[in-house]
Amino acid sequence: MRLAATVLETPDANALAAFYRALLGWDVKEEEPGWVMLRPPGGGAGLSFSSDPQYVRPTWPARPGAQQMMAHLDIEVDDLDESSARAVELGATVADYQPQQDVRVHLDPDGHPFCLFLNT
Structure with a gap:
């Protein structure tokens, strides 16, 4: 498999x-x-x-009684600021809640969270 x-x-x-x-x-x-x-x-x-x-947008961060995300994507990038700007240009939004300094959480146009992180 x-x-x-x-x-x-x-x-x-x-x-x-x-x-x-x-x-x-x-x-x-x-x-x-x-x-x-x-x-x-x-x-x-x-x-x-x-x-x-029937799709319902997930909430980020999770909270009781709201639609939970089932998974998120981790995307490795070479430049966090440049990649974040590109994602926003394409239709993503930067999440209000950012739990880590070296990771940038975004929401795609339908609300799925994805994280950009630096290639170290």
Whole structure:
């Protein structure tokens, strides 16, 4: 067995996949309405996106009674400020709560948290 992808549920799979494709520079392996598979150019596990009309945005940070995140993405970068600015330019927001100095938590356009951290 091998992990092929992590799948993110979203109201619009094609739109969210376009955000991550631009952010990561990955290739579309498969795309149809409501379903997209992205893979890194060098191979390996990727990200997939599935449209779900019942999707509810997670809260960050978690709080009782609110929709919890199920997972988040950690993305290694060479320049934290530059990468953060690029993510925001593409449609992400910087989360209000930042638990660590050397990590920048963002929310993608549909509210999934992802962390940018320095390549050290």
